[in-house]
Amino acid sequence: MRQRRPLDLYQVDDNSCLTCVVANVLFVFEVTDIPDPRWVDREIGRQPNCGARRDRARHLLLQQGLSLQMVCAYEPERFLREGVDYLRRYYHQEWDLSWDEYWTPDRLARHRHECLAAQELSAFGARMRAEHRQPTLGDITSALNRGCVVWISVDNGWGEVDCHAVLVYGRRGSVFDIYSPELSGSCLQQYRGRRLDRVWLRTEGMTAVCGGPDAAAR
Numbered sequence: 001m002r003q004r005r006p007l008d009l010y011q012v013d014d015n016s017c018l019t020c021v022v023a024n025v026l027f028v029f030e031v032t033d034i035p036d037p038r039w040v041d042r043e044i045g046r047q048p049n050c051g052a053r054r055d056r057a058r059h060l061l062l063q064q065g066l067s068l069q070m071v072c073a074y075e076p077e078r079f080l081r082e083g084v085d086y087l088r089r090y091y092h093q094e095w096d097l098s099w100d101e102y103w104t105p106d107r108l109a110r111h112r113h114e115c116l117a118a119q120e121l122s123a124f125g126a127r128m129r130a131e132h133r134q135p136t137l138g139d140i141t142s143a144l145n146r147g148c149v150v151w152i153s154v155d156n157g158w159g160e161v162d163c164h165a166v167l168v169y170g171r172r173g174s175v176f177d178i179y180s181p182e183l184s185g186s187c188l189q190q191y192r193g194r195r196l197d198r199v200w201l202r203t204e205g206m207t208a209v210c211g212g213p214d215a216a217a218r
Helices: 017-028 037-044 054-063 076-082 084-090 097-102 105-127 137-145 193-199
Strands: 067-071 128-131 149-154 164-172 175-179 188-192 206-210
Touching (some): 017 037, 017 054, 017 149, 017 164, 054 067, 067 105, 076 084, 137 149, 137 164, 137 193, 137 206, 175 193
Parallel strands (some): 067 128
Antiparallel strands (some): 067 206, 149 164, 149 206, 164 175, 175 188
């Protein structure tokens, strides 16, 4: 597959950052002619002003013939065994009262369904690879050198449990090209490695997206 530059695509509502990232990924790899977040929302079942489920976003990218390599220390199998205690241990540096309020019984039940759905992505075989370790900037650079783009989460700066999805699509020296879906202002930005290192939520890992069945393994 050929690769385009992402378009300067604004968010369609407050919680549509992942939808917009997926729409631009499909555009970058010429799966779609234009980025279409509304179509992505229909395909992954996202309701307006609600965050998209990551397992559904990955499933859609795999359905469209792309290859994914996820690097994240979080282990869904452990959550399924240990429940909220595993979340508290994994996010111990960030956990405070707001997190106790956020993880209601309903959210824990939804997360359990997401973890079960994430396990089913293994049905895509070699096109869905996962490593359970903390990723580094070197992993992002390596993925870019292989012709991939990289979906990560960054601190939204709003003091909330939720986070902001962005797409790293290029690098020149120590400067990374970032697509960060915004409600206003330019969405195509540049982060120096030091800044990216500071705002990247490594606990949420990274997903490298490549354009063919063997690309993620190169």
